Amino acid sequence: MILRGPGKQRGLTGPVPDSGTQAGKETLEDLPYEVVRAQEIHLLFGPKGSKDAYDVILDLHNTTANMGCTLILESSKNDLLIQMFHYIKNSLAPLPCFVYLIDHPSLKYATTRSVAKHPVGVEVGPQPQGVLRADILDQMRRIVQHALDFIQCFNEGKEFPACSLEVYQVMEKIDYPRKENGEIAAVIHPRLQDQDWKPLNPGDPVFLTLDGKTIPFDGDSTVYPVFVNEAAYYEKGEAFAKTVKVTLTARSLNSLSP
Amino acid sequence: MRGPLTSGCKLLGSRDCQQAWICPPDLARCQPHSEETETERDVAEVWLSPEQSACSTSYCLSKAMQLALLCPGTDSRMYSTPPRERQLERVAVMGGTHGNELCSIYLVKHWLQGPSELQRGTFAATPFLANPKATKHCIRYVSQDLNRSFTRAFLTSQDTRDGPYEVRQAQEINQLLGPKGSADAFDFILALHNTVSNMAACLISDSEENIFTMHTCHYIQKHTQSPCPIYLYGCPGQESYALQSVAKNGLGLPPSSHPHRVLRADVLSHMRALVACGLDFNDLFNQGTSFPAFDIVAYKIIEPVDFPRSPCGELLGFVHPRLQDKDFFPLKPGDPIFQLFSGEEIFYEGDATIYPAFINEASYCEKGAAFYKMKKCTFSIPPLEAPVASAP
Numbered sequence: 001m002i003l004r005g006p007g008k009q010r011g012l013t014g015p016v017p018d019s020g021t022q023a024g025k026e027t028l029e030d031l032p033y034e035v036v037r038a039q040e041i042h043l044l045f046g047p048k049g050s051k052d053a054y055d056v057i058l059d060l061h062n063t064t065a066n067m068g069c070t071l072i073l074e075s076s077k078n079d080l081l082i083q084m085f086h087y088i089k090n091s092l093a094p095l096p097c098f099v100y101l102i103d104h105p106s107l108k109y110a111t112t113r114s115v116a117k118h119p120v121g122v123e124v125g126p127q128p129q130g131v132l133r134a135d136i137l138d139q140m141r142r143i144v145q146h147a148l149d150f151i152q153c154f155n156e157g158k159e160f161p162a163c164s165l166e167v168y169q170v171m172e173k174i175d176y177p178r179k180e181n182g183e184i185a186a187v188i189h190p191r192l193q194d195q196d197w198k199p200l201n202p203g204d205p206v207f208l209t210l211d212g213k214t215i216p217f218d219g220d221s222t223v224y225p226v227f228v229n230e231a232a233y234y235e236k237g238e239a240f241a242k243t244v245k246v247t248l249t250a251r252s253l254n255s256l257s258p
Numbered sequence: 259m260r261g262p263l264t265s266g267c268k269l270l271g272s273r274d275c276q277q278a279w280i281c282p283p284d285l286a287r288c289q290p291h292s293e294e295t296e297t298e299r300d301v302a303e304v305w306l307s308p309e310q311s312a313c314s315t316s317y318c319l320s321k322a323m324q325l326a327l328l329c330p331g332t333d334s335r336m337y338s339t340p341p342r343e344r345q346l347e348r349v350a351v352m353g354g355t356h357g358n359e360l361c362s363i364y365l366v367k368h369w370l371q372g373p374s375e376l377q378r379g380t381f382a383a384t385p386f387l388a389n390p391k392a393t394k395h396c397i398r399y400v401s402q403d404l405n406r407s408f409t410r411a412f413l414t415s416q417d418t419r420d421g422p423y424e425v426r427q428a429q430e431i432n433q434l435l436g437p438k439g440s441a442d443a444f445d446f447i448l449a450l451h452n453t454v455s456n457m458a459a460c461l462i463s464d465s466e467e468n469i470f471t472m473h474t475c476h477y478i479q480k481h482t483q484s485p486c487p488i489y490l491y492g493c494p495g496q497e498s499y500a501l502q503s504v505a506k507n508g509l510g511l512p513p514s515s516h517p518h519r520v521l522r523a524d525v526l527s528h529m530r531a532l533v534a535c536g537l538d539f540n541d542l543f544n545q546g547t548s549f550p551a552f553d554i555v556a557y558k559i560i561e562p563v564d565f566p567r568s569p570c571g572e573l574l575g576f577v578h579p580r581l582q583d584k585d586f587f588p589l590k591p592g593d594p595i596f597q598l599f600s601g602e603e604i605f606y607e608g609d610a611t612i613y614p615a616f617i618n619e620a621s622y623c624e625k626g627a628a629f630y631k632m633k634k635c636t637f638s639i640p641p642l643e644a645p646v647a648s649a650p
Contacts, residue, residue, distance in 0.1 A: 064517040064519075064520050126517070127517075128454040128516075128517035128518060128520075128620055129517060129518060129519060129620065130454075130518065130620030130621065130623065131454055131618055131620045132573070132576045132577075132618075133576070133577075133582060133618070134576050134577060134578065134579040134582055134597060135579055135582070137576060138579075183367070184364070184521065187364075187521045187522070187523045187526065188521075188522070188523060189523060190523045190524050190527075193522060193523060193524065208523050210364070210365075210368045210526070229520055229521075229522070231517055231518070231519035231520045232519075234396075234519070
């Protein structure tokens with residue numbers, strides 16, 4: 001399989017396809033802007049789930065959380081991406097790079113990149129919203145460079161032996177303690193702030209109220225928090241996500257062996 | 259009759275041994291402390307002629323300071339020292355001037371439910387949420403920056419019903435806490451903010467000429483652990499536009515390195531401590547404490563420096579990694595300041611060392627400021643005499 005670059009071009013001005021869903025029956029004016037935009041992207045790079053969909057989408061994001069270089073994996077069974085992420089991690093070393101696996105029946109979300117056959121999420125932080133930091137930009141650029149290098153190597157037929165990859169698999173999203181009116185009643189505890197990917201043990205502090213009360217983690221076992229205090233997730237009810245460490249394996253690629 | 263305090267000052271009039279002077283707005287402020295003259299050492303009260311009495315108040319002059327009066331139709335700068343006959347009792351703590359600066363909003367909402375933390379023996383500060391609509395949507399502003407809306411033009415604008423939300427809000431705040439420049443205005447406003455820049459616990463004031471505010475800053479510096487650099491944003495001849503200018507005295511507090519739309523416990527705690535310190539100082543003053551003169555370092559604004567941009571305004575580069583987070587560090591001619599997306603570096607071409615502030619503040623990109631050039635100055639601040647207790 002050769003991974004293709006841009007091939008068929010789909011017009012942006014065509015009508016929104018009537019998929020038979022509620023969204024398909026509404027006019028463009030009725031739909032939220034981002035739904036219209038999702039459908040345009042779907043036309044350009046999909047259709048999602050079809051053989052005509054793009055091979056790879058690199059979906060670039062920033063976070064206010066202290067997550068460093070993060071790759072987001074949507075499926076634990078995608079050997080190509082496990083191999084790509086393994087390659088990127090090795091290429092970035094000693095700069096740490098973590099893999100966040102969102103393969104979960106209810107917590108997986110419908111991303112822009114999911115239109116493609118092989119969706120790659122790239123998340124680099126911490127960076128405040130509305131700001132361009134040289135160090136964060138450089139890290140993101142390097143990740144993209146290594147991802148494209150991998151694709152080039154793969155297309156050229158380079159062999160990638162079977163590998164294993166340590167990932168952090170999402171288990172649950174934890175909201176802030178809230179008042180009856182929905183406002184936040186406590187903030188991320190200083191001992192949890194900026195501690196993405198570090199072990200959080202039962203009894204460790206997670207939240208702090210303005211009255212000075214500490215709320216501890218009441219889980220049964222150690223977890224690894226990510227997206228700790230991401231600005232955009234306040235409205236989604238996510239103070240942080242609990243993950244567990246899992247090791248994935250991928251078969252070899254381009255192997256000449258039978 | 260005494261001679262002019264400095265060249266360019268204009269005598270309004272005199273009565274007995276008292277004189278009223280107006281000083282021009284372009285009078286240089288940042289200069290080494292000069293040798294005292296007899297005139298400068300004298301203490302004098304200022305009075306205004308009847309037609310200027312709408313904005314009249316009396317001030318004291320002490321060493322190394324000149325005095326000016328804010329009068330309609332002039333651009334003179336106000337020197338604000340609390341009159342000796344009054345304590346500062348009407349104090350407001352403002353949060354949410356920008357609706358995405360969550361620490362200030364969260365604290366003010368907490369104090370609105372239980373203001374005991376803002377109470378002192380001689381006064382109780384009032385918490386106030388400045389921009390409720392922007393706060394509701396977690397955005398900096400709805401139509402225009404509220405913290406640039408307190409000029410005379412906006413405050414006296416008539417047809418505001420269909421105009422920007424923040425102009426109406428500024429006028430409402432001016433009615434509640436002002437009117438700006440009048441004897442009825444609040445005594446002190448503590449305006450809480452956040453910045454993504456690495457500016458430590460920066461204390462923001464209009465000018466070194468506000469003696470009470472400078473004494474407040476000095477007190478905070480001595481009673482907090484972290485550095486508290488002083489940032490002076492006023493320019494000669496420019497009217498003060500910020501919310502805290504509604505009151506007779508004002509101070510901005512933006513504890514830094516804090517992303518917008520986020521609540522960080524460490525910054526919340528720090529902001530709370532700074533507010534407490536500022537209110538403690540006010541209370542000490544009201545109790546009859548006098549504070550001696552001192553010299554203080556402050557950073558005075560020169561001008562903004564914009565990002566490199568294309569002719570249509572698109573960014574062509576970003577703050578250089580060697581400048582990023584280096585607020586209040588010296589920036590010398592030839593030091594790198596930007597890096598283009600192409601990799602090329604751009605260097606600072608000024609004549610002298612300056613001190614950058616608000617480096618890469620998210621909300622200043624639209625204002626054309628990648629950072630502000632500041633001049634490091636040392637000011638001699640006169641003593642602050644204790645007030646006489648208020649009449650029952």
